[in-house]
Each structure stands twice: as C-alpha cells, then as structure tokens.
Amino acid sequence: MSVAPLRVGLLGLGTVGQGVIRVLQRNADEITRRVGRPVVVTHASARDTSKAREVSLEGITILTDPMDIAAKADVDVVVELIGGTTYARDLVLAAIARGKPVVTANKALLALEGNAVFSAAREKGVLVGFEAAVAGGIPVIKAIREGLAGNRIEALAGIINGTCNYILTQMTEKGQAFADALADAQRLGYAEADPTFDVEGVDAAHKLTILASIAFGMPLNFDAVAVEGITKVTPQDIKIAQALGYRIKHLGIAKRTDSGAELRVHATLIPEDKLIAKVDGVLNTVLLQGDAVGQMGLYGRGAGGDATASAVVADLVDVARSIGAEARHLVPALAFQPDAVRALPVLPLDQVASAHYLRINVADETGVLKAITAILAELDISIEAILQKEPRGGEDATVAVITSVIPESRFNQAVARVRSLPFVREDVSRFRVEHF
Amino acid sequence: MSVAPLRVGLLGLGTVGQGVIRVLQRNADEITRRVGRPVVVTHASARDTSKAREVSLEGITILTDPMDIAAKADVDVVVELIGGTTYARDLVLAAIARGKPVVTANKALLALEGNAVFSAAREKGVLVGFEAAVAGGIPVIKAIREGLAGNRIEALAGIINGTCNYILTQMTEKGQAFADALADAQRLGYAEADPTFDVEGVDAAHKLTILASIAFGMPLNFDAVAVEGITKVTPQDIKIAQALGYRIKHLGIAKRTDSGAELRVHATLIPEDKLIAKVDGVLNTVLLQGDAVGQMGLYGRGAGGDATASAVVADLVDVARSIGAEARHLVPALAFQPDAVRALPVLPLDQVASAHYLRINVADETGVLKAITAILAELDISIEAILQKEPRGGEDATVAVITSVIPESRFNQAVARVRSLPFVREDVSRFRVEHF
Structure with missing residues (x-):
C-alpha cells in the first residue's frame, strides 16, 4: 500500500475551506489510521492571500487563481468550495479533464450542471464526491x-x-x-x-x-x-x-x-x-x-465550517480508496449505473395529491362555516380537522380547516370560491399538509 | 462490466432469510440498475426443506447442511443468518477460506469472534459485511x-x-x-x-x-x-x-x-x-x-425481516462492487487499517463519571431530606434536581435526586450510606443519567 500522502488542492479558503484544513490537521492521525496514508492539503486558492485565517496555512502553497490548482500535476484531488455555477463549473471540469477526482459542496452547480459533470467524470473514471452538498455533515x-x-x-x-x-x-x-x-x-x-x-x-x-x-x-x-x-x-x-x-x-x-x-x-x-x-x-x-x-x-x-468539512473529508477518504480502481468498483455518482438512469415524468403541482391547510379571516362570523363547508362538500373535499376562533378585541374571526388528501387542482377551485365569499378578508393562507 | 449475476448462498431461511429473498426478488430491477448486474439467491439452506415459506423459492437450490453452501464453488457470496457462535463461526470461516465474501447479521458472532473472522477475511482479501448486525435497516x-x-x-x-x-x-x-x-x-x-x-x-x-x-x-x-x-x-x-x-x-x-x-x-x-x-x-x-x-x-x-434484509442487500451491493478489487480499494472491516487498530484501556464502572438518579422510599418523612442531603454534601455530590413526594394512601413517602457528574465509586458510597439510614426501605433505585 502506498504511504505517500493524498495531496489535496483546495479551491476556496472560506469557512468550509478553513474547516477542511482544520479537521485534516486535527485528526491527521485518526484519518491516516483509517485510510492507510495521510490526507494533506498541499495547495489552496484565495483571492486575498494576505488575509489572516483562523487555521495554520503552514506548508500549504497559496495561489490566487484556483485554475492553477485544478490543473496542477502534483495535486491528487481537487476540493471545490468556490461556489457559483460558472467558474466553479470550469474548475471542476478542468480538474476532471486532467483525471483528478473532485469533491464539492456546491449544490447549485450539481443541481444545474451535474449531469454534464458526472458524465465527464465517468469518462475519465474519477469520483466526484458531493456528500457536503446536502445537509452538511449528515451522511x-x-x-x-x-x-x-x-x-x-x-x-x-x-x-x-x-x-x-x-x-x-x-x-x-x-x-x-x-x-x-x-x-x-x-x-x-x-x-x-x-x-x-x-x-x-x-x-x-x-x-x-x-x-x-x-x-x-x-x-x-x-x-x-x-x-x-x-x-x-x-x-x-x-x-x-x-x-x-x-x-x-x-x-x-x-x-x-x-x-x-x-x-x-x-x-x-x-x-x-x-x-x-x-x-x-x-x-x-x-x-x-x-x-x-x-x-x-x-x-x-446542516451547515457550519467543521460540520461541512466532516462531509468533505469523508469524501476525500472515499477518493483516497478509489484512486486506481476500475469503474466497476466505484459507486456510481447518481447511485444508479449511468446507462440505467432514467427520466421520470414529474407531476405538475396541480396534479399532486396532498392534504391542505386553509386559514381565512372573516369580517363577520355568521354563516361563515356553513358557506365554507358547503363549498368543500360540493367539491367532494372532506374536512379532517377544523378550528374556528371568535373575534377578539379588534381582530377578525378565523376559520381554519385541514382537508383530506385531494388533487391540488381541486383545492385550488375551493380556495378560489372561498376567496370570493363576501365576508372573507384578503389574506387567505394555505399550506400543504403531510402526515408521513 | 460483467453482467453475470452475483450468486448468493443464503444460510438460514428464517424471517430475515425470507426477507432477503423477497427484497431481492421485488427490487430486482432497481438493484440491477444500481449494481450493473443482477443479485440472485441461487442456494439456500434450511433444516426442514419441506416447510412452507412465504416467499417463492423457485430457482433456488435448497440444501439441509449450510456447510454445503459455504463451500460451494458456484456461489459468489455467502449470507450467514444461522445465528449462534459455534457452527456459524465454522461456516463463515469456511466461506472465507474459499475466498468468498460473507454478509452476516450475527452480532453475537462478531462481538465474540469478530477479530478472528476479520483477520481471516483480510488475509483472503474478501469483504465481511455486517450492516445488518446493528440497528436493522439503519445504515x-x-x-x-x-x-x-x-x-x-x-x-x-x-x-x-x-x-x-x-x-x-x-x-x-x-x-x-x-x-x-x-x-x-x-x-x-x-x-x-x-x-x-x-x-x-x-x-x-x-x-x-x-x-x-x-x-x-x-x-x-x-x-x-x-x-x-x-x-x-x-x-x-x-x-x-x-x-x-x-x-x-x-x-x-x-x-x-x-x-x-x-x-x-x-x-x-x-x-x-x-x-x-x-x-x-x-x-x-x-x-x-x-x-x-x-x-x-x-x-x-431495528428489526424485522424486510428492514434487516435492507441492510443485508446493501452489503451485497457493496460486495458486488468489491469483488476483484485490491485490498487498498476496500473499506477496512473495523474502519481502521488492521495494523492501526489499537487496544484502548476500558474504564471499570466505578471509575466512570456520570450523573446519577437515586430514588428511595421512606417510612417516615421527617428528617429524611436533611439526612440524605447531608450524606451527599459530605461526599461532595451536588444535587441537580430533587423531588419529594408525601406519603399518600398506604404508600411510603418518596425522595428522588439527580446528582451532578461524579465518579461512580463516590456515588456508590453515597448509596451505601443512604441505604443504612434507619427509615429507608429496601428497594432503593438508582440509574445513570446522561445529558448529551
């Protein structure tokens, strides 16, 4: 087994970037014991190289342009913590093009450009780790x-x-x-x-x-x-x-x-x-x-320098294990084999079925409940729970209902009709309800 | 990529064994899409081969002696669901000796014999998956x-x-x-x-x-x-x-x-x-x-056929990816590299520091609190919470305290002295308290 360190190039020295350095330094012994080789940040990029940081940058070469790191021969893996979807995309693709695995916390980049990024990574047989992109340190x-x-x-x-x-x-x-x-x-x-x-x-x-x-x-x-x-x-x-x-x-x-x-x-x-x-x-x-x-x-x-760094470092450990392995030994980026990823039709909201909460404030209480329940009954919407509060002080009376599970289009009709009732105030409030 | 199925030999056809067959059958398409090849139970062992099962055993060769499966050439991975620590150990070691990865839900076997099992697996370069051994389906x-x-x-x-x-x-x-x-x-x-x-x-x-x-x-x-x-x-x-x-x-x-x-x-x-x-x-x-x-x-x-099977199948997916990979690409069984696993001294209970709950029932309330608090004060134990209930009906009065964090040996002294107070009933109750 190689005992040469895994050389990490860190793009971005903000909260998470500093967290990655801090965690790798503090837990160097434990991480080496897990991986079988040290994991060390050798290069990092920062727009302002003179700025004081909370972590020691000793032994780390600091460059201003992250592209110089993404393209560097003596970096084994690139950690992208720049954010954004334009230059970050160029950086990630440049690293992959040079056969370097990438770890990123950039959910916007993956949500918008991930299909292209993962396809490029697949072609080069390198991992793209993104545990830090969702829910911080939670794996x-x-x-x-x-x-x-x-x-x-x-x-x-x-x-x-x-x-x-x-x-x-x-x-x-x-x-x-x-x-x-x-x-x-x-x-x-x-x-x-x-x-x-x-x-x-x-x-x-x-x-x-x-x-x-x-x-x-x-x-x-x-x-x-x-x-x-x-x-x-x-x-x-x-x-x-x-x-x-x-x-x-x-x-x-x-x-x-x-x-x-x-x-x-x-x-x-x-x-x-x-x-x-x-x-x-x-x-x-x-x-x-x-x-x-x-x-x-x-x-x-779900956030914070150390918690997000926890996920980045976990990905670095996976990367350290994956380097040199054939594609069949790797976990596919989107969990399914690339040729088995299949588009699914996504339902428009008005076709989604769920329970709903509706709250209305009304000028005068008399007849309100009857009018509302009549509308719901006509649209075949069952009421699962209801709450009516009498007016107090200068406040309006309030009626709130929770419906059964119905298509949203039908609930929209109900809301439109309730809104048009003469005694209903402007600010009708509605939210979906999930029971799990 | 090989599209030949991963051939699973299942030792034990109880609740979990049937769950594994059911989940692999029901989700065959999804699992194949993830792994890149089908995962199929080809052999299973059962003491009573004539017993009716809730799952279809079509296409599965049923044998009475699990050793015949553990040692079989045309089985790629062995799933041990026999339980116990004697024959199960022989079966697992026999499979490993033949270069077969093993998946097991057997926590007793691992807790008692795991060091030997993992050492044998390491020598043969095969995985031993045990996600199902702790907390059922939770990974x-x-x-x-x-x-x-x-x-x-x-x-x-x-x-x-x-x-x-x-x-x-x-x-x-x-x-x-x-x-x-x-x-x-x-x-x-x-x-x-x-x-x-x-x-x-x-x-x-x-x-x-x-x-x-x-x-x-x-x-x-x-x-x-x-x-x-x-x-x-x-x-x-x-x-x-x-x-x-x-x-x-x-x-x-x-x-x-x-x-x-x-x-x-x-x-x-x-x-x-x-x-x-x-x-x-x-x-x-x-x-x-x-x-x-x-x-x-x-x-x-944490239990149940399908939930435990969920963990077994996840391990089978890891196994499918690992077969043929060099050791450096595998996750070490005990998370740390074998030569980096180090014994830690384990504290005897009386040296463990924690908060404690103490409840005593007393015949007569007068002077009780004073006597108890005096004992605790003498032993330098702070009281974080206290509750005293007056006697009601035929019941005794009750005093309960929650202490600060102290070494257990000191709490033991306090309990011994409280017990010896004349008005204290037999059934003194004590538990540790954790605040996390």
Whole structure:
C-alpha cells in the first residue's frame, strides 16, 4: 500500500475551506489510521492571500487563481468550495479533464450542471464526491446511495435549509414575525445579507434535486422542482397549526407515484408527534421511505465550517480508496449505473395529491362555516380537522380547516370560491399538509 | 462490466432469510440498475426443506447442511443468518477460506469472534459485511465507518434493542409493570419466549461492542462491556423521571476520555427534549458525537425481516462492487487499517463519571431530606434536581435526586450510606443519567 500522502488542492479558503484544513490537521492521525496514508492539503486558492485565517496555512502553497490548482500535476484531488455555477463549473471540469477526482459542496452547480459533470467524470473514471452538498455533515448521500441500495425508495422529505428551519423555529417558540426572525438570523450569521436563496426555497430545491436523483435513479432536473419559500408563513398560522396538533416546517419533498415523481419545496404542516417535526433550530433532517427499510431518518448539523468539512473529508477518504480502481468498483455518482438512469415524468403541482391547510379571516362570523363547508362538500373535499376562533378585541374571526388528501387542482377551485365569499378578508393562507 | 449475476448462498431461511429473498426478488430491477448486474439467491439452506415459506423459492437450490453452501464453488457470496457462535463461526470461516465474501447479521458472532473472522477475511482479501448486525435497516455501520471518517468520534449512544425500547415505552405510556409489558411484547412477537438476552442487555452489548470498535479503532472487546438490562426499572421510577423532565431508555454507550474508553449498556435517564428520548416503541436510534460533525443521529426500524434484509442487500451491493478489487480499494472491516487498530484501556464502572438518579422510599418523612442531603454534601455530590413526594394512601413517602457528574465509586458510597439510614426501605433505585 502506498504511504505517500493524498495531496489535496483546495479551491476556496472560506469557512468550509478553513474547516477542511482544520479537521485534516486535527485528526491527521485518526484519518491516516483509517485510510492507510495521510490526507494533506498541499495547495489552496484565495483571492486575498494576505488575509489572516483562523487555521495554520503552514506548508500549504497559496495561489490566487484556483485554475492553477485544478490543473496542477502534483495535486491528487481537487476540493471545490468556490461556489457559483460558472467558474466553479470550469474548475471542476478542468480538474476532471486532467483525471483528478473532485469533491464539492456546491449544490447549485450539481443541481444545474451535474449531469454534464458526472458524465465527464465517468469518462475519465474519477469520483466526484458531493456528500457536503446536502445537509452538511449528515451522511445522507451515502445513506441513500449505498445504505438503502436494496430498497425501492418511495419518498423522502427533508428539512434541508437551516436558515428556514431557524426562522420557523424562532417564529414558533417566540411568536416572532417572519421579518423579525429573519433579522435575528442575519445577526447570528444563520442568514445571508441577501437571504433570497434560502428563504425563497431555491437552496433547498438544489438539494432536493440531488436527493431525488440518487433516490429514484433519474437525471438531475432542477427545473422540474416546484419551489416555495417561507415568506408567507405568519405567526397566526403557526399558532393555529399548533392548536390543531401540527408544526410548520420548510420541507423538500420527493415522492414516486404510479403517475410520476413529485418534486416540491414548500412550508408544510406536519403532525407534531413525528420526529421530523421535532428537529428544530439550524439542524437539518432527512426522512427516507424505502419499501424494505420502512421509514428511517437522519438528523444533525446542516451547515457550519467543521460540520461541512466532516462531509468533505469523508469524501476525500472515499477518493483516497478509489484512486486506481476500475469503474466497476466505484459507486456510481447518481447511485444508479449511468446507462440505467432514467427520466421520470414529474407531476405538475396541480396534479399532486396532498392534504391542505386553509386559514381565512372573516369580517363577520355568521354563516361563515356553513358557506365554507358547503363549498368543500360540493367539491367532494372532506374536512379532517377544523378550528374556528371568535373575534377578539379588534381582530377578525378565523376559520381554519385541514382537508383530506385531494388533487391540488381541486383545492385550488375551493380556495378560489372561498376567496370570493363576501365576508372573507384578503389574506387567505394555505399550506400543504403531510402526515408521513 | 460483467453482467453475470452475483450468486448468493443464503444460510438460514428464517424471517430475515425470507426477507432477503423477497427484497431481492421485488427490487430486482432497481438493484440491477444500481449494481450493473443482477443479485440472485441461487442456494439456500434450511433444516426442514419441506416447510412452507412465504416467499417463492423457485430457482433456488435448497440444501439441509449450510456447510454445503459455504463451500460451494458456484456461489459468489455467502449470507450467514444461522445465528449462534459455534457452527456459524465454522461456516463463515469456511466461506472465507474459499475466498468468498460473507454478509452476516450475527452480532453475537462478531462481538465474540469478530477479530478472528476479520483477520481471516483480510488475509483472503474478501469483504465481511455486517450492516445488518446493528440497528436493522439503519445504515449506522456505514455512517460511522465511512460517513464520519473525517471525525474523531468522541461518543455514541444508541437505543439498539427494540425489545427493551418497546417494553420501556409501554411502561411509560401505559404505566405497566415490567412483567406485564414483557408479556405484551412476547404476545406481539417483539420479545422471545426466553427474553433474557434482550432484557438483560446482552444483545445490546454485542451491538455496542461492534459500534465502539469501528468508532474508536479498537479491537472487538465484548468482555469489557458493563452490562445491565431493564428488569429493575419500575413504573414508579419512570413517573418520577418524567416529573423531573426525563425519559428512561435502555442505551448502549461508548465514550472516549483521556483515561480510556467507557463501554456500558444500561437503563439511563435522558432529558425529554433530546431527540433520542423521543424514539419510541420498537424503533432503534444511534446518536453520534464527532469532533467535526458535532451531534448527529439516525433512527429507524431495528428489526424485522424486510428492514434487516435492507441492510443485508446493501452489503451485497457493496460486495458486488468489491469483488476483484485490491485490498487498498476496500473499506477496512473495523474502519481502521488492521495494523492501526489499537487496544484502548476500558474504564471499570466505578471509575466512570456520570450523573446519577437515586430514588428511595421512606417510612417516615421527617428528617429524611436533611439526612440524605447531608450524606451527599459530605461526599461532595451536588444535587441537580430533587423531588419529594408525601406519603399518600398506604404508600411510603418518596425522595428522588439527580446528582451532578461524579465518579461512580463516590456515588456508590453515597448509596451505601443512604441505604443504612434507619427509615429507608429496601428497594432503593438508582440509574445513570446522561445529558448529551
């Protein structure tokens, strides 16, 4: 066995990049004992080479252009932590073209360009590790791709954006409005200055795209994901959901049904006694439903330098083992053999069946329930739970219902008709409900 | 790539064996798409070949002596589901001697004979897969051995015996006594006719032995595990624990401290707001503490034909990929390279530091608290929580305390002195407390 170190070229020296260096240094002995050879960062790129870092860069050659590292002969594996989908793509493809395995935490790149990246890697017979791209340190890619390899995976649902989960948890525990919880999250570093990608669900949709592909054996198909964020969730809805025995969580959901796949990201009511409803704060969790394993889940830290580095280093260990192995010995990037990855029709939202939550505020209570229940009955929508609150102080009266599982198109009709009732206020609120 | 099927020889046609056949048949298409070749059971052993089974045995050659399969030339991999540690050991070693990879769910065999088994497998360059040996379908072996390969794993704690978890959950939810909950579990098939191995903690200790080895890089050392079951847990203790904000769970715990490893299996009080405290019924869960990933957990079905088969088949997929690969491409059986597996001193229980729960029933309340707190103060034991219940009806008064973290030897002294107080009843109850 070779005892020469695995030489890692690190593109990007931000939080995660420094985490990778720190973890590899701190655990050098343990990692060497596992791998049989040291894993060492020999090169790193940083735009500002003079900036002070929290880790020792001794022995690491720092370059300003990451391309100089991706193309370097004396680097065995490239870790891409630049982010973005343009230069990052060029870097990853350049490394692969030179026969170098790649490890990346870049979910946007994989969700949008992954099919091309994996195809290039396959041709060169190199691994592209991306455990860090979804749910930080939680080894969910490995769990799906290898741990559940015997299953037909029927569904998965994940709290895969820590920013959204933190904000919703604060809104639930403190009764805060979205904007206030967001401001707190920004102050604590849990949300970016421009939080759009997180709170509008785009980041979760990137991750869901990856999870759905490896679970169902379909090509990466980000454009097919229905994406909603959490900006419409109000403290009032959270309170009503609690009164009905539910929590509101932002979920990425992928299901496989007879008519096709569902890929959707949105705020969702979940029964409060489910474990997934109890994963709070910045934690992430993924629930998996396989035909053999039944339901199983993972939870842990979805972000942060060290937690994400944990996943990057796990991939580096896999890479160290894979170098020189024939393709048949490698785990395929998308879990299924490339020639067995098959497109699945993705259902448009209005064909998706689920239970729904509807909350309306009404000017005057009389006749409201009767009118609403009449509309639902006419559309053959059963009511699973209902809550009516009398007006108090200057507030309106409130009616909230949870429906049975119905096609969304039918629920849309119901909402349109309820909205047009004379006593109903503007801000009708609706969310999907999942019981798992 | 070879498209010849991977030929599986199945030793044992019980619940799990039939589950393996069922899952491989039902998911044949998906599994082939993942592996690149079919995975097919060609031979199986059963003591009674005429017995009716719930799965189709068409195309499978059934033999009565499993050794005839373990030694067969036209079997590529042997799945050992016989159980026990004598003939099972011979079978596994015979298969390895013939260069066949082995997949086993046999935690007793690995805990007791694993060092020899893995050594033999290493010499022959074949995999021994044992994902099914711990926590059924939950891929916890893979999570520790590969997913957290970048971490120094500091501690783990698991609900790894479904029988104990079911009984404790019933006792908690219904107020049942241990014997009644056990009888229910037996009626439902969650406990064996002779439940000793489960309720006395031996099964959990087998599993903990395996988890600790792959987490810490130490040889399998079953004899070093301190083993307690759940037979001393009473409904009264469960109620008092709840009043103090705790649940009682049966845990396998492994920790690495500066002075050595702790390996222990026992009923434990856990704060009720921890996710691990909320994993109820027959479910299993494992909590992992790594220096990079922080805390993460997995949960799911720890037993049952299909769930265990899920893990067996995942191992078969790994085996299919590994055949013909050089040793450097394989994941080492105990996570660390064989020459890097190092014995760790295991602390005797009286040197283990933890918080403790002590409950005493007393004949007369006067002076009790003062006497108990005086003893604890003299031994420099802080009280973190205390509950005193006045006598009601014919019942005694009760005092329960939760201590700070102290060496167990000191707590033992305190218990001895409390016991000798004149008003204290016979049945003093004590359990360790973990806050995670």
